[in-house]
Amino acid sequence: MANEAAIAIRARGLSKRFGALLAVDAVDLTVPRACVYGFLGPNGSGKSTTIRMLCGLLTPTAGEIEVLGLRIPEQAEALRKRIGYMTQKFALYEDLSVRENLDFIASVQGLPRDVRRRRVDELLQTYNLADRGKQLAGTMSGGQKQRLALACAVVHEPELLFLDEPTSAVDPESRRDFWEKLFDLADAGTTILVSTHYMDEAERCHRIAILDRGRLVADGTPGELTGQLAGRTLGVRAREPRRAQAVLHAAPGVLSVAQVGNELRVLCAANGDASSRLQAALQAQGIEAEVSAIEPNLEDVFVSATQGRAEARAA
């Protein structure tokens, strides 16, 4: 990585233990500035816990954190003025109106009165809430609540935004709009750390880190990560796809087989010529099939990264 100023978050050996559960296990993380950085992982993989440690809400069991040049959790109070945080669950006041919520957060963030009014109006416009200023937050749809939550998170124009599964309760169209807003913010220089379990959202990030049961199993740009799997993803067209799938599952060097439409999508381990091995396995069972190379995607990256661990654990 380049010079210090270009890095927003740096964590080394970050761990968090809750009783017997090791929720986050020795995670190393480097997030460059003005970048949309994705945390990809299933529920319970430690995404929320990591985010909470990074913004000083949880004390790490071990490890070092530096965010915007501040040591966390020691200097968490100084960090609070410079970050925005959107919680997984809607955290604003359902019995206050949209404008009252924004106004409250703006006051608490220390915006002077005259600036506050202008900023709240501006945010209502930007986040398409102008006609809902007087509506109670509790009566809004998932997409509207999420826009309000984002507006509140950026009211003080923070340098760094933490978004914890911001789109989990939102329809696809609102999700797309939401991501456009994120890129607008990143364009203006805001660093965004966003967690998700949607592959399509992860693909849009500048960089991603894949978390699995508390461990960071892969990180890089989506292109780098899928590039590492070149030649290992194959499409199989067979007359009897279900039977072919069963055969392939048992074949050596096959990490996963998923049916997509009429085709089987096969992810192989990283040794030798995968294509001819699949052909051989199918022929041995008398199944005629056509095997071709296909483009790897993030789902394949995720499966190959997490599968390896599962097998290592079983062994």
Place this chain on the structure above:
Amino acid sequence: MKLQRLVAVMLKEIRQMARDRMTIAMMIGIPTLQLLLFGYAINPDVRNLPAAVADMADTGGSRALVQDLFATGVVRPVAGARTPQELQALLREGKIKIGVLIPPDFERRRIDRREAVQVIVDGSDTSVQATARQLAMLPLDGGNALPASQISVLPLYNPRRISAINVVPGLIGVILTMTMVMFTAMAIVRERERGNLELLITTPVSSGELMVGKVLPYIAVGLVQVSVVLLFGAWLFAVPIRGSLAGVYGAAMLLIVANLTLGLLVSTVAKTQFQSMQMAFFLFLPSILLSGFMFPFDGMPKAAQWIAELLPLTHFMRLIRGVVLRGAQMTELWPDVLALAAFTCAMMALAILRFRKRLD
């Protein structure tokens, strides 16, 4: 502490309060209901007890005695009886609370100054029992040989002389103890349960701003409650305020902040809203029992008195009775003023110290 953030928290609380119907209900409803309950229903004076008389003598003297008995208004005839057995049956069935037996040799016993009348009483109710003892003091000479003023049941049971006037000022304290602790006991836990707190603690708002901002709006709610009790007390029970009105509100204000800060501390300890309700109730009971509202403070054992000194309501009881009933000045009652102020500061400090801007 920054004023802008403090005001922001206060404004937010006021808005939420105004939208919550429970707040209004607790503000007006509880004082009204309590006042009516304590003022009318929970009346230590016993009147109109259902009774029956078995007059087995049936002489002029015995008939005069029966008339005197009913004239007190303490008992009213609901059934007739001729024998002790009939009286007992009526008592057992719960049709009467008191049975009066006048034996056939009533006149002879009276002259011999022996026991001439037997009052049989339903002892399951202690206040009825006490009343029966008063009835037994009726002079048997029907007012002839002894002065009429010896018929002493009536004045003792005059409701205007004991309950309401003593109860209403104390009731201000009881209502404030009940509602104020409850209001703030919920304050922090509710935000935690609804998920608001996780966001709030990532903002620059400080523990002090949050705590003070939550307490201040509820002072107004408390003062409204005081006014409701005073107005209804004056209107329904003609309770006079001999001391200054400023003194009454001053004392109430001290109790209000003491209870609000106590509630805040509860809120930082409790994990759920239900738990904080339980804790608030747990603190409420000793206040009612030990503060001197129900039982005289001086009659309690030493240990109970020490505990009572720790309860805000005890000090308020002394203040308000001093101000309302004796017309005392707040400055004359300074030890209790000081005790309440110290309690408030201690609770507030503990609440702020206990509240961490962390999730673990």
